[in-house]
Amino acid sequence: MTQQMINGAVLCAVYVLFSLGLTLSWGALDVLNLAHGALMMFSAFTAYVVTQHVDLPLGLLFVIGVGTAGVCTLLLDVIVFRHIRAKVTDKRQAELLTLIAGVGAAGIPVTLAVAYTHDSPFGIGHLDWSAYRLGDNAQISTIQIAIILLGAALCTALALWVSRSRTGRALRAVAYDGETAELMGVNTRALSAVTMLIAGSLAGLAGMLLVIYLGALTPGSGEPFMLKGFAIIILGSVGSVWGTAIGAVVLAATETAVISQTSGTWVDAISFAIILLVILLRPQGVVGKGLAERV
Amino acid sequence: MSAVTGVPSLEVRDAAVNLGGVKALDGVSLTVQEGRLYGLAGPNGSGKSTLLAAISRLLDLTSGSILVGGADVMRRSPFEVARMGLARTFQTVRLMPQFSVLENAMLGADQPVYGSSFVRQWLMPWWTRSREASVRARAEAALERLHLMDLRDEPPLSLSYGVQRKVEIARALAAEPRLLLLDEPTAGMNRAERDEIGELLLRLRNEGVTQVLVEHDLKMMVDICDHLYVLDSGHLIASARPAECIREPKVVEAYLGRGRRAAA
Amino acid sequence: MNSWYFSHLTLIQGMLISVPLALSVQIALRSGVFSFASIGFYGVGAYGTGILTMRGWPVLPAMLLMIVVSxxxxxxxxxxxxxLRGLYLGMVTFAFDLILTVVATNGGELTGGALGLLGVPLGIGTGxxxxxxxxxxxxxxxxERRAxxxxxxxxxxxxxxxxSVGVDLKSRKRTVFAISxxxxxxxxxxxxxxxxTVQPTSAGFTLIITTLTMAVIGGTSSWIGAVIGTVIITWLPTLAATIGEYQHLVYGVVLVLVVMYAPEGVLGALRWLWRRLAPRLRPARPPALVPSGGPPPDRGAAARAEPVPADRVKG
Structure with a gap:
């Protein structure tokens, strides 16, 4: 039981990091980046490719992995999403085009990874972590502790950033009404760049932590994650940091319970079923308030 | 067909609409008799468009009820009300940019003439061909009435705003409605175009089409309407013949009072 | 001709198989139903027909049954x-597709697990x-025709x-969803x-990308677009020998570029060309922006007729 709670907490922390990036860009910029999952995988993949050629310390690998996802997301926004936002005035149409472009963009890192690894799992080593025993049949490793602490710390930091800082206020203003915010002197271009960079870096961090914790990812790991992130966001309402944390807790707890009760291969289907239920029953989310209140 | 004499074409009973805490309509009751031309006046934000949306069932009432031809329509969908012979135009013009003017008008006649059964479209080409011809005839007749036949093949976005509004009206007329709701049909039109629309509405009235007209042009409404309802802040504040109606103190205040206070 | 046909048979077959799938996405997008569900039903059709024919069902009834059931x-x-609003419908149907992938993986003997179905009897020719x-x-x-x-x-x-013009919106959308x-x-x-043969991943994310690319690149406004897209996507890899294993990368790039620069697809580009060329082909006629009949605009009269200054009415 204790062991399951630890596993659940680690899973939850990874989900939080991943989903926060997704919810930030969606809530503030109306960009639901469907390449978010693929870029999470791509951060670990880039680190893996680097380890194939040179031997770098783990810290540097993290910088490379996180940076790759951050920069790719930023480029995606600057080159593609911004272009769509500027060109298409109908909001619904822009939303769908962004979605389709995201699907297309996701295909690029996935194909690169498939071609390089021949569609097989890859890891970056660093599997030996010291573990501490907790009670009779539970243990926690330093990487697990690190993941849980990172998740909690970054979630808190982001919540404070959005609610307290000047940039955070500007972000909420943009989320509420982009045009007015721009008129009032908010530099929306710079703001959206920062937001996308943070969003992508969070995906990269989730990918790096995941590949070390699990030992390996596959080129296809991103897509189910993408959907889980989506489920978490709508569970907690779009754009809300604490809502995202709650959504992550619910999903991680459910999945951990399911894994302990069944063979584990069904676990994905169950999280997707949660998506169906949430969208059909409470499309406005459980917490109900996002970056900007949506009617 | 609803014309069992004495049954009004449209009846709104104690209608209320709450939009996010704002009472857009509050206890509005009114009756529309068959074959008459009614005006619905009131300052901006008084609930005119909300009332039209509620009548065409695009918006749910918070409470109250609406009867079309004596039948309660609160449980019916917008398309069912449309099939009862109600047609409408929108305040913001809704034309399909990818269609020609004629095709836009045909959209209005499609459902009364054919429906949109997929099975018939697949299996009965001869039947749909004959229907298509009658839809086209209806749409052309409607365009003719608005002097738009020259523009039948143009894409609507290439036309001036006033002409686009006429296409919007033609689409509603192509349905050959018994009850026609017009939401600011002459906004953005010049005087000549307004007069043309005014004459058209009068002619429609004489043909027996019941109409509810929302307009900013109070003079036009006084000139052509049989009866005027005036809304202010979601309340019905006047109901009378147009000439009497605009002299009622409440109406004058609704239109001018706040303006005077603001100017002072 | 004959030798060309046989050396490209797999591609030709693949193209013909893709046509209904591209159409399934195109008809949905054209009708404003942003759904990936037909990719999931592709899996249902493949597994269902495979399982039935492996158990001795004749081909045609098995196919028809799966189509009707789907x-x-x-x-x-x-x-x-x-x-659901566009985006949410897209994500729900995305989730639906992935659930089916999981179900196929966990289907035990019936679906062949992760390996999928092998040795389904061949039951259809190119004709x-x-x-x-x-x-x-x-x-x-x-x-796409008439009413x-x-x-x-x-x-x-x-x-x-x-x-408001009397279209039974829900029923039309539901029927389109079913047809898709x-x-x-x-x-x-x-x-x-x-x-x-069919694997759980056959109806996965890559198929979503490929199909979406087919429908969007050609243009979703007509079935012709879906067919053009299918032809392009099928023959693209053969034109450039290096594409090979990177074909999905190319699809991804193409999809992004089309969304950015030609959201109406090839069809939209052709229409645009036609609009530019058509006026030169047909006899010139005067621009008819002002309707025939009626005196010229009289702004003064219109302003006089306004009973209340516009700025006073805004409440």
């Missing part, structure tokens, strides 16, 4: 789904594929408008009967 299931499923593709094209193209066609385009442009699913199932059935 259509019916989709129709029932659609009741809660079609209320059969061609016939199926033509039937699909005929069915979809008919729905049905106008209603479906209208649904995408403005739901309020089509309801049936087309997906048809395509899946054709696939398994041609290549005798």
């Amino acid at each position: 259509g019916l299931v989709a129709y029932l499923m659609s009741a809660p789904l079609i209320r 059969g594929l061609l016939a199926a593709a033509l039937v699909a094209i005929l069915a979809v193209s008919q729905l 049905v066609g106008r209603a479906l385009v209208g649904i995408k442009a403005s739901e309020e408008l089509v309801m 699913a049936a087309l997906g199932a048809l395509s899946g059935s054709l696939y398994v009967l041609t290549f005798s």
Whole structure:
């Protein structure tokens, strides 16, 4: 039981990091980046490719992995999403085009990874972590502790950033009404760049932590994650940091319970079923308030 | 067909609409008799468009009820009300940019003439061909009435705003409605175009089409309407013949009072 | 000709199989139903027909059964789904596809687990594929004509408008959803009967990318777009020998570029060309912006007629 709670907490922390990036860009910029999952995988993949050629310390690998996802997301926004936002005035149409472009963009890192690894799992080593025993049949490793602490710390930091800082206020203003915010002197271009960079870096961090914790990812790991992130966001309402944390807790707890009760291969289907239920029953989310209140 | 004499074409009973805490309509009751031309006046934000949306069932009432031809329509969908012979135009013009003017008008006649059964479209080409011809005839007749036949093949976005509004009206007329709701049909039109629309509405009235007209042009409404309802802040504040109606103190205040206070 | 045909047989077959699938996405997008569900039903069709024919069912009844069942299931499923706004519908149907992948992986002996079905009896020739593709094209193209066609385009442009002219919006959307699913199932059935195998990943994310690219690159406004897209995507890898294993990368790039620069696809570009060329081909006529009849505009009279200054009325 204790062991399951630890596993659940680690899973939850990874989900939080991943989903926060997704919810930030969606809530503030109306960009639901469907390449978010693929870029999470791509951060670990880039680190893996680097380890194939040179031997770098783990810290540097993290910088490379996180940076790759951050920069790719930023480029995606600057080159593609911004272009769509500027060109298409109908909001619904822009939303769908962004979605389709995201699907297309996701295909690029996935194909690169498939071609390089021949569609097989890859890891970056660093599997030996010291573990501490907790009670009779539970243990926690330093990487697990690190993941849980990172998740909690970054979630808190982001919540404070959005609610307290000047940039955070500007972000909420943009989320509420982009045009007015721009008129009032908010530099929306710079703001959206920062937001996308943070969003992508969070995906990269989730990918790096995941590949070390699990030992390996596959080129296809991103897509189910993408959907889980989506489920978490709508569970907690779009754009809300604490809502995202709650959504992550619910999903991680459910999945951990399911894994302990069944063979584990069904676990994905169950999280997707949660998506169906949430969208059909409470499309406005459980917490109900996002970056900007949506009617 | 609803014309069992004495049954009004449209009846709104104690209608209320709450939009996010704002009472857009509050206890509005009114009756529309068959074959008459009614005006619905009131300052901006008084609930005119909300009332039209509620009548065409695009918006749910918070409470109250609406009867079309004596039948309660609160449980019916917008398309069912449309099939009862109600047609409408929108305040913001809704034309399909990818269609020609004629095709836009045909959209209005499609459902009364054919429906949109997929099975018939697949299996009965001869039947749909004959229907298509009658839809086209209806749409052309409607365009003719608005002097738009020259523009039948143009894409609507290439036309001036006033002409686009006429296409919007033609689409509603192509349905050959018994009850026609017009939401600011002459906004953005010049005087000549307004007069043309005014004459058209009068002619429609004489043909027996019941109409509810929302307009900013109070003079036009006084000139052509049989009866005027005036809304202010979601309340019905006047109901009378147009000439009497605009002299009622409440109406004058609704239109001018706040303006005077603001100017002072 | 003959040797060319045989050396490209797999591509030709693949193209014909893809036509109904591309149409399934195109008809949905054209009608404003942003759904990936037909990809899932592709899997249902492939597995269903494969399992039935492996148990001795004749080909045609097995196929028809899967198509009809998929259509019916989709129709029932659609009741809660079609209320959803575009993006949410897209994500729900995305989730639906992945659930089916998990179900196929966990289906034990029935679905062959992660390896999928192997050794499904071959049950259809190229002629059969061609016939199926033509039937699909005929069915979809008919729905772009006359009142049905106008209603479906209208649904995408403005739901309020089509309801106000009397279109039964919900029923039309649900039927489109069902037809899209049936087309997906048809395509899946054709696939398994041609290549005798199907895996859980066959109907996964890469198929979503490929199909979406086919529909969007050609242009979703007409079945012609879907067919053009299918032809392009099928033959693109053969034109450049290096594409090979990177074909999905190319699809991804192409999809992004099309969305950015030509959201109407190849069809949209052709229409644009036609509009530029057409006026030169037909006899010139005067610009008819002002309707015939009626005196010239009289702004003064209009202003005098305004009983209340506009700035006073805003409340």
